[in-house]
Amino acid sequence: MSAAPHLVVADVRLAAGAAAAPELLDERALAFLAGLHQRFEPRRQALLAARRERQAFFDAGGLPDFRAETRAIREDDWRVAPLPAALRDRRVEITGPVDPKMVINALNSGASCYMADFEDSTAPTWDALLTGQRALREAIAGTLAFDADNGKAYRMKPEGERAVLIVRPRGWHLDEKHLLVDGERISASLFDAGLFCLGNAAALAAKDRGPYLYLPKLQSMEEAALWDEVLAHIEQVLDLPEGCIKVTVLVETLPAVFEMDEILHALRGRVAGLNCGRWDYIFSYIKTFRTHRDRVLPERGQVTMTQPFLKAYSELLVRTCHRRGAHAMGGMAAQIPISGDPEANEAALARVRADKEREAAAGHDGTWVAHPALVPIAKAIFDAAMPGANQHGVAREDVVADRDALIAPSRGTITRTGFEGNVEVCVRYLAAWLDGSGCVPIHWLMEDAATAEIARSQLWQWLHVTDRGGEPLCLDDGTVIDDCLFQQTLLNLPSRLAAQGPIPGAGRVAEATAMLEALTRSDVLEEFLTISAYERLS
Template identity: 55%
Template sequence: MTLSSSLMPPVSDLPPGLALRGPTLPEQAALLTTDALAFLGSLERRFGIRRRRLLAARTERQARLDAHEEVLDFPAETADIRAADWTIAPPPADLQDRRVEITGPVERKMIINALNSGAKAFMADFEDASSPTWATMIQGQQNLFDAVRRTIDYHDPQSGKSYRLNDQTAVLIVRPRGWHMTEAHLTVDGTAISASLFDFGLFVFHNARELLRRGSGPYFYLPKIESRHEAALWREVFDASEQALDLPAGSIRATVLIETLPAAFEMDEILYELRDSIVGLNCGRWDYIFSMIKTLGKRADFIVPDRAQVTMTSPALLAYSQLLIKTCHRRGAHAMGGMAAHIPVRNDDAANQAAFARVRADKEREAAAGHDGTWVAHPGLVGIAQAAFDAVMPGPNQVARPLPDSDISAAALQQPPQGTITEAGLRSNIRVAIQYLNAWLCGQGCVPLYHLMEDAATAEICRMQVWQWLHHRVSLDGLHTLTPALLHQCVAEEMTTFTGEKFAAACSLFLDLCLSDSPPPFLTLPAYDYLLAYDFLA
């Protein structure tokens, strides 16, 4: 699907070589200033080619893995880094205690509620929890600009309720989009800017000095990294930004999500590359499960069972979390736990108590294992998660906790999860993925479905599982072989109650993803083309 050629009206003060496309929003005048755009352009010109080369390297490596020409292992060439004794720079004062972090999209009311939730930190998510419409990305930046200055408020016209920040709020951490995404509404020398550089650059340009003045700092979560080379690129982006904006060296701080299987083999190296600016690593469990399927999915001996059966107690996922904790604590870094997808259930006390019990057990497991904090997706779960960590973590973190003696092998990280593949699991994946894609195309990136908070990561598991099961012609319940015809039938049956232009597009996109010989690395890439078509033609 190609983009419309419609452009914004000419802007006389755009820096040379930069162009804005698509609708003009009221917030742009204050955010996309000449100086801000010049800064964004400088980042893209300096780092854009290298980013694209690293993405090409991902594709080439995956081709070698698919062809059995390469196996995943800890890099021999960086053995000295793993063996040496070194630690990262100490974390800033307001990131010492991160026992509960809440995450969510960059919508105005949700930002206020998250900052007021009682969590230690709030991750404002431009990535998996947000659909990257131009309006969402620009308004999200404006919302964070106001939040940093504590001027953010919101009046709900339906309920009549007004929202403002409490005196004490969570520490703000921002997650930009991953290296794989672009922001098509801003081009630099004819090329769409990296979405990572756009989200990061616009936030740090407008807010870094103000955050430092208020005793905090520009803090980030870095998603979808696959290697130490990609971490090194972020380090250079940080250094260049600090110099260009006259910020103190090391004031930009980051936590890296280990949410890809290749990155699990380079945790030490990622910490080392970012050692002057990193604070910790995070078990991004849902993206990690997706990455396991994507990376090893063509192997007949690595077929993953129904999504509900793949938990953090599965041997490979347990090894992954143990390795992350051990690596982080050896280097003085925080080992953050993953997201609890369950959310409170209204009007059903039994279901609500069951959801709370699952969250409580998950957070107690993480705290007992040695994590320094965890994620929740809803303010109603902050207290449950905090109680789990308070029970075993009297100090601000568990970095000084003695390390386990056992080593985690490459084979341990690649054990296939055990379980069954069922028609019910197939139909659940269809319902969740298509409903999520529909919401994403409508501009909503974080969607409550069946008492779980679904985002792009969980939708990725759904579509990649269906692709893998179809690719290997698995047997459902030991009775029926999954074929393209059966997939079409199940999609038609599951979607009978849904109508509308976006649902048709979501169904089409889902089927394309599942029936492709080589599925795209992220569903957000082809989905972004759909999104842009709606945006540019609206």
């Protein structure tokens, strides 16, 4: 195996208070990660600066569009590299955090693949990150086991019966504060992906299992190209076959939908598909158009995949992927089973079925679920609609999704229930996140950072955006959406939460409420709530 990177590291160390983990972060691992930082951090920072410049253009009234200088990439005939056998059939993928119990349950769930998530469903405490890396190493080695406090034992099925593992590192916008290189925080993306590949790539490559990654929050082809260079470098340093690290890209930002061809092209030697990361995509739509009164979305419950801008996005993704020989993966079903209420449970499952039937009919090659109980439901729908391994033969040449269709305003209203629900979801999720939980069941939906971001950014926009005459937005009953309504909702929240019984992170509710109040009252919409909240994590 090749030595660690050739760059000379002046100083690489754990931050004060970060527990040592010599079995994960030995001298070789620290040198490897430091080499990634020194080689790629300047490019990452330049790309993040480009994001800020692009957002300033949108804030000034500009609109996203397809890039004129990359027209040839969109119009030329080319295809991505052939897919490995393990990724040809991905009809149902389950997602979730990386704690040992979840890793075992997800691998045993009967899903085609398991996306082990270091991003939106993991609160990145140092302990959680290290526990997740250990759990994945043990799972790949076949030794992972978990014994719960109630005496229940969790064990993995034989390797041939497990889901294919795909790991999602954190996005380019996030830092890892616990590891410093030359006094700077390392990129969270490089830390998560680098440490996972260092510890597992050889074992996975020997099994023809990658390693495989999901890449989140990309906004441009240049960001995709940086990932390609990082992964090619990792392959070279670790003596891996060229192109063995395969990736699927989440199209979960509005700028990225205008560069899907370009992103596939930048990663064409290793990309396996694109995924409709719809919750983050809705959040990105809100954030991109945060100053645009004419593109304010209705309350979250009304922003379904039948809204014109979401329908155009998902169908264009199918057409783009299939033209290039890549998978077009559908989005998340966030519902979880409702115990004790058969009628409500059946209504929730009916919504899941309708959503998955829509995806299968549109030509998607697979879909996401958040709970093992939804795996057989989604699988039955895709089995019926997709007898082969995928639907690459569904070209969707009927789809015409131009710029205006992709940014079309949405129909709908803002109700008092919707406004109050956004406040509750934000506070409850933030409280649980600060307490160390990255995904939280709230009203029988599995909420993660993406869904909380929708609620948080909507509250900010509803309170800060006015029409051309300076008039504020109103609820559907005529109530003005202003600070008085927001404050009254916050004051009523404790009694509302008390009526629901114990909730995750109950001890952090006051802190979460104060954070939401500050974020919502700020003159500028914070890019990501997890950036400021991260400073409060251990």
